[in-house]
Amino acid sequence: xxxxxxxxxxxxxxxxxxxxxxxxxxxxxxxxxxxxxxxxxxxxxxxxxxxxxxxxxxxxxxxxxxxxxxxxxxxxxxxxxxxxxxxxxxxxxxxxxxxxxxxxxxxxxxxxxxxxxxxxxxxxxxxxxxxxxxxxxxxxxxxxxxxxxxxxxxxxxxxxxxxxxxxxxxxxxxxxxxxxxxxxxxxxxxxxxxxxxxxxxxxxxxxxxxxxxxxxxxxxxxxxxxxxxxxxxxxxxxxxxxxxxxxxxxxxxxxxxxxxxxxxxxxxxxxxxxxxxxxxxxxxxxxxxxxxxxxxxxxxxxxxxxxxxxxxxxxxxxxxxxxxxxxxxxxxxxxxxxxxxxxxxxxxxxxxxxxxxxxxxxxxxxxxxxxxxxxxxxxxxxxxxxxxxxxxxxxxxxxxxxxxxxxxxxxxxxxxxxxxxxxxxxxxxxxxxxxxxxxxxxxxxxxxxxxxxxxxxxxxxxxxxxxxxxxxxxxxxxxxxxxxxxxxxxxxxxxxxxxxxxxxxxxxxxxxxxxxxxxxxxxxxxxxxxxxxxxxxxxxxxxxxxxxxxxxxxxxxxxxxxxxxxxxxxxxxxxxxxxxxxxxxxxxxxxxxxxxxxxxxxxxxxxxxxxxxxxxxxxxxxxxxxxxxxxxxxxxxxxxxxxxxxxxxxxxxxxxxxxxxxxxxxxxxxxxxxxxxxxxxxxxxx
Numbered sequence: 188x189x190x191x192x193x194x195x196x197x198x199x200x201x202x203x204x205x206x207x208x209x210x211x212x213x214x215x216x217x218x219x220x221x222x223x224x225x226x227x228x229x230x231x232x233x234x235x236x237x238x239x240x241x242x243x244x245x246x247x248x249x250x251x252x253x254x255x256x257x258x259x260x261x262x263x264x265x266x267x268x269x270x271x272x273x274x275x276x277x278x279x280x281x282x283x284x285x286x287x288x289x290x291x292x293x294x295x296x297x298x299x300x301x302x303x304x305x306x307x308x309x310x311x312x313x314x315x316x317x318x319x320x321x322x323x324x325x326x327x328x329x330x331x332x333x334x335x336x337x338x339x340x341x342x343x344x345x346x347x348x349x350x351x352x353x354x355x356x357x358x359x360x361x362x363x364x365x366x367x368x369x370x371x372x373x374x375x376x377x378x379x380x381x382x383x384x385x386x387x388x389x390x391x392x393x394x395x396x397x398x399x400x401x402x403x404x405x406x407x408x409x410x411x412x413x414x415x416x417x418x419x420x421x422x423x424x425x426x427x428x429x430x431x432x433x434x435x436x437x438x439x440x441x442x443x444x445x446x447x448x449x450x451x452x453x454x455x456x457x458x459x460x461x462x463x464x465x466x467x468x469x470x471x472x473x474x475x476x477x478x479x480x481x482x483x484x485x486x487x488x489x490x491x492x493x494x495x496x497x498x499x500x501x502x503x504x505x506x507x508x509x510x511x512x513x514x515x516x517x518x519x520x521x522x523x524x525x526x527x528x529x530x531x532x533x534x535x536x537x538x539x540x541x542x543x544x545x546x547x548x549x550x551x552x553x554x555x556x557x558x559x560x561x562x563x564x565x566x567x568x569x570x571x572x573x574x575x576x577x578x579x580x581x582x583x584x585x586x587x588x589x590x591x592x593x594x595x596x597x598x599x600x601x602x603x604x605x606x607x608x609x610x611x612x613x614x615x616x617x618x619x620x621x622x623x624x625x626x627x628x629x630x631x632x633x634x635x636x637x638x639x640x641x642x643x644x645x646x647x648x649x650x651x652x653x654x655x656x657x658x659x660x661x662x663x664x665x666x667x668x669x670x671x672x673x674x675x676x677x678x679x680x681x682x683x684x685x686x687x688x689x690x691x692x693x694x695x696x697x698x699x700x701x702x703x704x705x706x707x708x709x710x711x712x713x714x715x716x717x718x719x720x721x722x723x724x725x726x727x728x729x730x731x732x733x734x735x736x737x738x739x740x741x742x743x744x745x746x747x748x749x750x751x752x753x754x755x756x757x758x759x760x761x762x763x764x765x766x767x768x769x770x771x772x773x774x775x776x777x778x779x780x781x782x783x784x785x786x787x788x789x790x791x792x793x794x795x796x797x798x799x800x801x802x803x804x805x806x807x808x809x810x811x812x813x814x815x816x817x818x819x820x821x822x823x824x825x826x827x828x829x830x831x832x833x834x835x836x837x838x839x840x841x842x843x844x845x846x847x848x849x850x851x852x853x854x855x856x857x858x859x860x861x862x863x864x865x866x867x868x869x870x871x872x873x
Contacts (some may be wrong), residue, residue, distance in 0.1 A: 197668070197676040198865025200683065201643070202629045204863065223736065225331075226264065226724045227716040230495035234332070234481040235361065236268045236725055238473025242327050242359040256280070256325035256353055258310045258345060262732050263290040263303060264724060265329050265361075270302040277303045278321045280310050285735065292731045301582075302846070311348050324353060328360045329440065335414035335483075335501045336453055336530060337365055337469045342528050343437075343445035346438070350442040360439040364473035367434045368484070369452070369467045369521060371513070371534070374425035379570040380563035381408055381506040386575060386600065388607045390502060395607045396435045398599065400555065400632040407508035407551035408558045410531045416755040417466065417485045417502035418494060428462055428513055429454045431488055434523050440475070447526045453537060455518050460512040463530045465521070467503040504624040505532045508551060524745040526550065556625045560598045560669060564752065568667075568831035569600060574812060578665075579604060579809040581806035585661055585696045586610050591654070592661040595646070595683045595691075597668045598622040602639045605663065614640045614654065622669070640644055646686035658692035664699070666804070672750050673835050674802040674814050675704060678770060682865070699804040704768040705815060705869075706800050707760050708854050709826070712791035714756040714851040718838045748800060748869065750833035753815075759824035764816055766803075767858050782859040789852050791824050794844045798871055800835040843873040 195201075223229065246253045253274040260279035269277050279294075287307035294303045306313060306320050312660040315321045328349060332342040350358075383399040435450040437443060438710055455463075470482035482489070483500050511534045518537040523530055531551055553559050561569070568574065580603065586592070586608045594602045594615035602615040615626070623643065630639050642653055666680030684697065718740075720733035767783050778816040789795065801815020814832040819825070828834060843852065858869045 189663045195670065196865055197670040197672065198682070199863075200677050200679050205390050213800075215657060218704065222275040223719060223721055223733075224498045224717045226262070226721040226732075227719065228495065228497045228499070231481055231489075231497070232264070232725050234471075234473050235265055237479045238271075238361040238363070238694070239265065239268045239327075239329060240272040240422075241474045241479065242329075243269060243274050244297060245359055246326055251326060251466050252276075253327055254278075254323060254325045255327045255329055256321070256349065258328075258330045258349060260290055260305070261286060261331075261731050262724075263294045263305065264727060264729065265530055266303045267294065267297055267727050268725065269327070270299045270330060273329065274302070278313075279303055280306045280308060280313060280323060282307070284567055289731050289735050293334055293727075293729055295768075296731060297727050308355065310345055315353060321353065324355045325356050326355045328354045330360075330439075333365070333469075333471075333500065335484065335808045336412045336503055337367060337529055338525065338530070339412070341528060342445055342599050344776045346437075346439055346443035347445045353793060358440060362481075363440055364438045365469050365471045365477050366436045366617065367467060367469045367523075367530075368431050369434045369465050369523070369532075370427055371429040371454060371456070371462050371521065372425045372427050372466055373462065376424040376567075377420075377504055378463040378506070379512070380413065380504075380566045381558075383557065383566065386572075386604075388579060388604060390607050391609060397603050398632055400628040402628060403539050403555040403599070404556050405509070406440075406553055406555040407560065408506055409553050410529050410550045413504040413506070413527065413563050414501045415504060415837070416498075417468075417504070418759070419755050420485075422487060424603075425464070425466075426458065426460055427487075428456045428458050429459060430458050431484075432521075433840050434521075441723055445527045447524070451520055451523055453518055454521050455511040456515050459515045460513060462513045462519075462534055465505040465507065467505060467530075471802065496716070498714075498717060503530075505530070507532060507534055517722060517756045520845055524550070527773045545621045546707075550723060555628065557598075558626050564831045564833075565667070565669075567706070568572035572808060575600075575604075577616060577806065577810055577812055578637050579608070581698055581810045582663070583610050584807060590661045591657050591659055592663060593654075593687065595661045595662070595664040595680055596666050597670075598625055599665055599667060600629070601633060601663055601665065603633055604627070605661075606635055606638055610661065612636065612640070612648075612655075614642055618816075647685040649687060649690060649740060651690065659687070659690050659695060660692050662687070662691060662697045666699075671775065672833075673748060673867075674750075674800065674832070675835075678702065678865065681770055681772055681776050684772055688775055694754050699806045699812075700770060700808075701772055701805045702770045703766045703803050704770075704800060704858070704860075705800050705803055705813075706767050706856070706858075707762050707816065707826075708762040708787060708789060709758040709797065709799050710760075710761055711796045712757040714751065714758070714836070715794075715796040715842070716837075746868070746870070748837040748867075751836050752830070752832075753799065753828040753834045753836075754830040758796075758799070758826055759791070759793065760819050760826055761789045761791050761793050762826065762854070763818075767800075767856070768860055769861075776862050780859055780861050782857070784855070784857045786853045789854065793824075794842050795839060795854065795873060796842055797836055797838040798854070800837065800869075801829075801832070834864070835868060837871065839871060841873065 243253045255269040255277040257279040266277040266279040334340045386397040437788045468483040474481035520535045590610040591612045592610040630864045664680040666677045803813045817827045855872045
């Protein structure tokens, strides 16, 4: 069976209908799942096993049968731990049918079919009774329903329902409790992910300052958490203004309330500064005593502890609605509000008469549209002064008072820069409705409403009248488009440039004039775990899950690159960076495919986990902007990556470990850019 799927092609801009196998979505979900990442989390697995053993022992000591309810069982690992620990029976619930089928096979393969029943339902649909899914209520509740924010995957309503209908009063719970911690910080770097800073431009008629609209400055943003690998944030990039404080705890062994509520703590700043960010993480106690603890605390909180790498649980960055000045020793109140799935924060000056009920705040709603249009890295990119100066330097070379300029990019500040630098006439494409509103607000804040013309049309539909019958002398783009996922998706600029060819002057300047695709072979410190088979996990054979993921990867994903922000995932280069394809924007998109083959020598010993690919844009002959590698920082090959962009990672299906420098080997590659579809196909051989 085949099915037709509609999609907007991010590179060509065209609407396409693709014929897909009916189980494509199923394979895609499994291939992109992070089951392997969780099973590689040794600390998590050991602590769960210890907590489960202790819970089963406590129930047995009371002379009761140990009946376990495992919600979100996945592979069945936690239920098998419980059965091994002496549980009399386990009900393991898994709503995702392919995973439930695999769990049945894994449980059988490990010899626990008589002790574990897999129930392929949502836990809220499970029935209890002689004819139900469960014969009786459980007295041990085991779950792993958490995300980086703790509650984002619906843990609270799931626990609430389980306590009402599926487990006994006074049951044991693993984990027993979760505690959320907060720390107030000042960080220009992180604050630049949420607010737009003024831009200073040196023009011929003096310095000009481009300011963001007031509604953007005062906008509280969006409530979605910014989850990152905070252990990769250097201490020089933030200043702690408070000690670490406990914000709230949830006891999972007692009835849980999912209704919206607020928590408030009093903080005494340890340093004066601008309170901008709340950093947050949680830990879980697997037993009532707190002796078995699994923590997400970042490196500066427990500097003597060995850090467990994990990608399924990270740390949270929350942006306060506004920057608040705080003074050392002058107490403030931090309020955390939550609904069933998300948390947000507000800071207030301490007033003794205030009570908790007065400080509950509604979930923030973006009013300026920018937070809906730009993600956090995009804010950071627009605030990157070095990057902006690269564009200004190149624009100065080509703009004059007679320039008729067309800007093609999403939600870009280039039209304002071009005008400040003296272009006679500026027009820009607006391809997204939110981008239109955002751009108009920006133009208005800088008194440019009548200076910059917005064209609300697709490039191929533009007519000479749109340009007042003038020819474009300067065509500019960053390029950036909000629909782009992989680095080469921003080649839409090339397709748009091709569509407006008839409106360009014969000696038009295109900036950037070209782009190139670059590649490098790397060894990842930890990211390889998300694709690595598990085999045996805590003594249990989970090979069946490995096989399922491998089959789904081979369906398509294993031949594709995936986007990752590599500043969060350390790696070292095993080869030199290599340019593999070039795209000349001064010419139209060719009819023929662009392809290349070759090999890259491995220069360092290590494990070749994959290839990283990125784009570099050549604004002119002397100035380039990289979306990937910034530098190889030392002889060991440690890499520094552009923190505002995701790079493309192509994981090799097998890993070759080169032990010696005398013959480290080489990797051959074949890369093809299909100009009709805008897609890049690649193949690597070790």
